Amino acid sequence: MSRYLTPAKIGLLALIELYIQQSVPNDAIIPIINFISSHLLDCDLTHNSQTQADRWKKAERIISLVVSIRDFEQVLDPFAAVDRLPGRRLWDRFLETLWGIDSLHALQEFFDRLPSLLARTKEELRQLAENGVEPPSGPLLSRNSPFGVFVRRSIIEFARLQFHHTTELWKAFVKYRQPTAGHWRRRNPQHGRLSFDSVLMTGEHEWGENTDEIAVVAYGNMLLQGDYDTALPVSTDDIESLLEFQIQQIQNYGNRIPPDIKAKFERLLKDSRVIPSLSHYLNYSDAWKSGDYPTSFDYLHQYFDYTMQNRDRLFYQYALMNLAIVQSDFGCHKEAIATMLETVATARENKDMTCLNFALNWLFQFGRAHPELTRELEHNNMLGAGKESLSFLRVKAKESGMWYLWSAALQSEAKMSLATGDSISTALEHMVRSSQLVVERNLKTMLGSQMSLSISLWDRLGISFMSAMTSEVFLRCHAQHGQFEDELKIKCRLASLLAGRGKYEEAFEKLESTDQNYLRSAKADQYWHVYRGLLKLRRDLHRDNLQAAESLLSQLLQTGANDLEPDLVFIIDTLHIEYLIRRGEFDEAFSKIERLITELRDDNRDLALRIRLLLLKAHLFDVVGRPEKGFTIVMRATSLARRARLLSLLWQGIGALANILNSLGEFAAAAQMVTVVLPRCLETDTAYQAGTLYNLLADSRMGQAGEIVTAEGGYGQHGRFGGTSQGNKRATEFFTKADNALEDALRYFSMVEDVKKQCEVLAKKATLKRAMGDYVMAENCAARYLALKNGQTSATVGRAV
8 A cells, every 4th residue: 555645646646737737728727726625635715614514525525536536527527628629528638648647657757747847946947047948938836835745745755666566556546547448438449448558558469369368467356357446545644634534523523423434434444454553543432422432442442552562651641531531421430530640640750741731621620520529639639629720720721832721721710700609700801811812723613612601601690682692603603613512502502592482392493403413422412312301391391291291200310410411410400309399299309409409518519500409499488388488598599699690590589589578468579579670580581480470470469459458448248349449449550460460471371381380370360350350351261270270281272362
């Protein structure tokens, strides 16, 4: 196998020669240049922003060009030849050049004339002037241009080939060119069956019938089999380039290799005589992404065993780092920590600051996700925990020019500021510095984590439309540059926002729009299915379909907490608590809430999670009929939310406080609080929370009306209010406000299809209408209440409303 040259590269050289000889028509110049450059450069001149699918298609085109000449035909055949002869295409001129190389000697001559395509150096021009020779005219390739570099390297690599390697290249070229023999003979009838080799054609008159035997001796079974479409020998350069490309795609974008490309590449690799050690690393990466952990262990050991034999212990720390990552994904967290600590020690011993900084960053991120496993490690860590570690990483990354790690450290500092409830301005400062670094250094793969952080910030500030807009901007403009993991999480976040507004079908469509090929990665597929299950579970709970919710919960709870992302684990726990409350299993729900609060407090986790659990505990007290017991809890949660600027939770806490005030008879204060926070709560686009606040406002208005009725002497004999005209007017005013609030509450609860809450609101509305003397509307509300109770879907009733 040649180290660099292949028949496909000879074809590219022939095409460049046609271009320099001005044999390419004007309308074909740009397509031809783009075709050649796409196989010489890493970028595509026609598509500045490639999607992930486009990048894989480019790899498929590279493999296709290596194994078949048909790609040249597809590019050249649409264009006419420069001489404009009838029926002559540029493809014919290209074949004329290829079939002009009709012997090993002609191949040597082809490479001998390639230097004439290059611009002359100053020394060469001086020698030509001394000899009285005119310098060549016409277009020439600059020696440092991409085309010039390719031609120069091809000349050097051909000169380095030993004779038997040159003959192998010639036979591979004959085999590569042979599928065009039929077309070439139709254009040139004088060429016979031996036209591929002028030596055989010349000697046929002398050798006679022995010519075929001589041809078989020279070309082996290639002529007997007549199979010209099988995979051809490729160069080491092609194999290594494809390996590096595939590994880069897996590492940078988190995608597995598409099956068709993988099959073609394995076919090439099988026909090559030398299998690079990097192929073991590619197999390891693909097995790791597929979730086949035993196989990934085997390939990882194969690759680094080979590396250790050839490079001593220079890269031993990277073997340990990869092993720790695999162990972590496999669920062996303690072993992963021990391996990563050994990585740190080895990297420090070998003075590899790059590996050391990445290992320390991994330990920090792992500690944030699994604090219970790294608590002892943090106590014994001389760097300290949290901010001290991040500051150290940020400084070291800046000193060593590790821009990705520097940006990641700044983002981690911003996340920590938000999680601990520090100043929003401090978090924004870190985010802006990270954003500036991403833009200045063109760190496209960091855009996903950067915008995810922005989405989290807008969510915490209660500005939901900004979160949705940022998500859409990333998915439409930047998703092709980032990792698929970031794209998936942002798409799930957007689906959650849609579900929060009651647009369940749009949320599921958003998830279903994910390319299934990218979900071939085990972790991505698990995340996608779990999140889809969570949306279904939330919808079933709202519909009061507890049997379906129990089935989903049993599947979700079977997945170990160590196998899921921490955010998914918390969502599953909160939905489980809500399910227990709806089932009436209050003791079990209370025990789980207490356990989760204790774990979060001990692990010093995100403050928002603790506030949510405190509000959930207060809600449990309200459900069991003891809302007053949650007063201290709600005050603490509201105070924490206000201090940390968690505004969406702040409005929820104020709603819980208003509910307690209603239970204590402080209706005016509760109504005032709800009226103040309702406009800001509507900005969060959370339909359920908005419906809850409108429901509480209706209770407050009804309570105020009840106070007036009681003060005016109550109801008369026929159930009508019989007070003074002024009292009657004020009571009617509060009744009307309560009715309007109930209408809004019913609308929002209908959006999220919450059957139980709709029934509650309809019952209140029926009572209110009866108190106002509107018995027809009261009966109508009662009928709708019974329709919901009898099993009609909340969506149907919502449309009827």
